[in-house]
Amino acid sequence: MLKTINELNKQLGKYKKDILLTWFFCVIETMCEIAVPTLTGWLVNLIKGEAVCFFSESIVIWGPSTEINLSRVFILGGIMILTAVLAIITGILAGWFAANAACGIGHNIRKSMYEKIQKYSFNNVDKFSTSSIVTRMTTDITNVQFAYQMTIRASLRAPLLLVFAMTIAFIKSWQLALVFLCLTPVVGFFLLFIANRVHPTFVQIFNTYDHLNQEIQEDVAGIRVVKAFDRQKEQNEKFSKVSLFIYKKFVKAEAMIAFNSPLLQLLSYTSSILICFLGATLIKKYGDSFLTTGDLTSLLTYVFQIMFALMLLSMVYVQVIIARNSAERIVAVLKEEPDIVSPENAITEIPNGEVIFDNVNFHYFSNPDHNVLKNINVTIPTGSTVGIVGSTGSSKTSLLNLIARLYDASEGEVKVGGHNVKEYDLTALRDSVAVVLQKNVLFTGTIKENLLWGNKDATDEEIAKACDMACASEFINRFPDKYDTMLDEGGTNVSGGQRQRLCIARALLKNPKILILDDSTSAVDTHTDATIRGYLKNEKPEVTKFIVAERVLSVKDCDIILVMDEGEIVAKGTSEELYSSCQIYKELVDTQLGGGDFDVAN
């Protein structure tokens, strides 16, 4: 726990001074606040005509008098007003710097995390999963920032208040202070006990919330199915069961939490009663010079301050346990080391598009016992067009991912342009290898902005050229805003086929030596698909092209076709060769021939 907090505090950076200033002003503010009840006690003494002493009887400020001395009242009142004003000023300053510090650390954590994630390899990303990284960067940071906000001042103020108030009480009368000393730990213990008891229930509740949301999401997504099968009633019952569970757990937890304020009340009332009785007894026994009315009333006010301090402490404690999990998850992201980095003295020039797999084996980190690629040995001459077919799970994508070093081969060597990919500068390598991923995305912004990802210095002509080759210009030009058409998040406002064509154009703009199309035309109709392939063949003869496809038609005319099955290349050759020699390929062609595709242009 402390390690986690330390790790996070490293993120404070320039905001360290804000924390120190917060604490500095906080100390002054708390001292002023602590002084007020004592000063009020003095005021009561003045009104009652009793002596005003500076804590011990020996330091008498003003002696007793038979009637109220108004000038003394004004002097004391003035001092009190000054104290209060000082408390306001320091309080505002403490709040000011606390805001800087809390928001600053939130800012720095966000920044460090995001920068770290940018250094992650695919492997690192897989380890956490994308959705978990998103949660860590949004909800978790918000939780931690909120915890800082709540605790920066309170973590200092609460113990200070407690200690100061206790000390003053002891100076005034140790007999009465014993009342505090005995009661406070008991109540403090119960408050912590409640917090500890309740926290697991809340964790349980929030997990159930996820479950409930999952249920709602499924219902919304499957509303056609629900309605078609007329299952509204059953869905409602399922929902209300989970909903009832949450309700019951909440009520149970709240029944515990509901003890918090009565406990604090119990503390303050019991102290009041005991102080009144003991105080009166002491005064009766030793006379009112031993304990003045003012002392007594100020002691009664300290009861409230101690109560307040305890409340703050339990709040700090609760905040810390709530934020603990979030903090740990953040630290895990910050501490994760990227496992693919550029080597020293890296080669920055990729000579050509030749690709060689030399005895390559590969497994994902999550499953080290299962090689998804086995004994891959293949040489692809530069400029050739390579088709890859095979059923889902035959590791076509895994194979291609090794070329741009999105993952590193577990064994063996992957060579591009005659060098092991590990010898290249990562940026240079990825600039030369354009990958159109299977799950490809576009980003919020105009079409042009998205295309510029490929080459930020591309001219309008170059962009138009790339779009021509990807058969994208025909529909872009039909949009009223053409290249300035806004795309929604994920490009959901264009059709799947259009999205794929934009992704291809974006990759072409990189002017790569190797182009990888991983099932990138599945939503494009067969005619357009063929046109794109034709352009690529004629206009980019020097580029090595890899085409993964479910449609045999898309790979039929490739120079080389690799047939993959369960992580191995089981056959290699042209379409004609494979049709006669490879059973898997033959089956594939036959089923697609028999069935055929009746998809029509979008």
Add this chain to the structure above:
Amino acid sequence: MSQTKRPIMADKGQMKSAIKRILGYEVKYFPVPFFLSLFCVIVSCISNAANSMFIGTIFVDDILANISDPDILSRLAMYLGIMAGIYLCGIVSIYFYNFLMSKVAQGTQKKIRDELFEHMQTLPLSYFDTRTRGDIMSVYTNDVDTLREAMSRAWPMLVSATFSIIVVGVMMFITNWMLAIIVILLTIPMFFFTKAVTKSSGKYFVKQQISLGKTNGYVEEMINGQKVVKVFNHEEEAIAGFNVLNDKLCEESTKANRYSNVLMPVINQAGTLQYIILGIIASVLLVYKDNLGSFEAMFSVGTVVSFLMYSKSFTQPIGVLSQQINLIVMAVAGATRIFEMIDTPSEVDDGYVTLVNAKEDENGNPVEVSERTGKWAWKHPHETGEVTYTWLRGRVTFDDVDFGYVPEKIVLHNVTLYAEPGQKVAFVGPTGAGKTTITNLINRFYDIADGKVRYDEININKIKKADLRRSLGMVLQDTELFTGTVKDNIKFGKLDATDEEVIEAAKLANAHTFISNLPNGYDTMLEKAGGNLSQGQRQLIAIARAAISNPPAMILDEATSSIDSRTEEMVQKGMDAIMKGRTVFVIAHRLSTVKNSDVIMVLDQGSIIERGSHDQLIAMGGKYYQLYTGNAMKK
């Protein structure tokens, strides 16, 4: 991203109506705990105020003033005994207040949540089709959540603070009306100060929330596309884009927090200041009390002590209120969206023709029976009081149907078609031609604008929607399964199905083999709506789900070529199997399906442009011929 467009704070009118409505729920469903909790909070406020009064009026003025009396301690003991009783009442009632309040809040939460979900089930499909899932979900995840926060935390504080102000106010007037007026006068500037600060902090708070929404939206989008970022060496740009948003967020949230952090010390110390001024005024009054004539009796040291305490309990709740008000205004904005969904009108169902179990009489006509016979008939009550029965056969006809998702834009024109029981009708045509739209009309997901759709010669508007839909099976392209076992998912089609029936359906759908190979067979849990299965496998389960309900008619939406060929073949076989003997409407993507259909409808821009069998259409040499020769693969 859509969240950022949603209003964060509620306006005055929304505040009023939403709070009224929430209170309505509380009073209606939890009247006893609700009013009991109000009683408790009053008791607890009184006991709190009694404490201040006791210390001033009794302890200081009576006990301490007469400390030399011999029996003073026993008198004190008696007072303390009474006070202990009052305190105990206070403690007990504060507990019950908290407990009851949370029970009411959680109970109301549950009511609203359940009602929201239940109501959502009844909404017409157009509601779901015109909104993103994210928008609908955020009502549950964000709005219901903020409402919960506000109702279980902020609301009880607000109520107890309000009552505390009232009770203390009354006590002050009882004790000494002159000092009471002074306290109130001193509180007024503080009240306005608080209001002003709260208002501006609210402004910054909204800015902060918008900024946070933007930053989180960016993170979500970019992290989801992280692999693309890597592939395009776009890390630097991504960081630069992030920094702009993050810096802005830091700036906005620092401002918002500075404001709210300023408020607390000022309010605390304003209380102290008030306390000091009160002390000074009281001293002056005490000095000159001999000149005040009849007021003399009103002033004593004890009264001043009591008032010093009162003024604290009078100002503190204002601080509490100011801290909670932003949360409440935000929650009400959420509540408004919740109620908006609850108030959206449900799907109308005025059908009266129902589906009943039937058996054959001697003439082969249907007779209604209560037990399951496996045979169904439409029960059709007429205005004359006569009831007729028609066998459920699966004949569907469209008669000059026009339809538009919005009235201004008709997307289907003059569609006329018929399908005899057992016939297979295939729809082909480009995306957007209206294939899916036609199927949406058969089961009345949408209602037609003009013309007639008949099912077994009955106008479908007369058929009860639930019964109409039960008689139509459906397998969609985007297969939606639910978290639960494989068996549960298949039984979704027929709740009382036996294990044997489940297996039989799975076998029919060609799904039995792969299900048997799953770790727990039919009892394998499908996590995240079947996310652990491949798309083809999910589709096979969906086919089994449709098969088990054994409907006379089916709507099938074939998958496009995104699954690999081997699985696709299995899916195909499954589809073929359940199509046998049923009236089938299929949105076809595969040549084999099209070829094997009895009738093919070629759609273009909302109209049927060609119809006939495969051979007839080829002979016609029109659009279908073009599609066929253009796309079919030649060896």
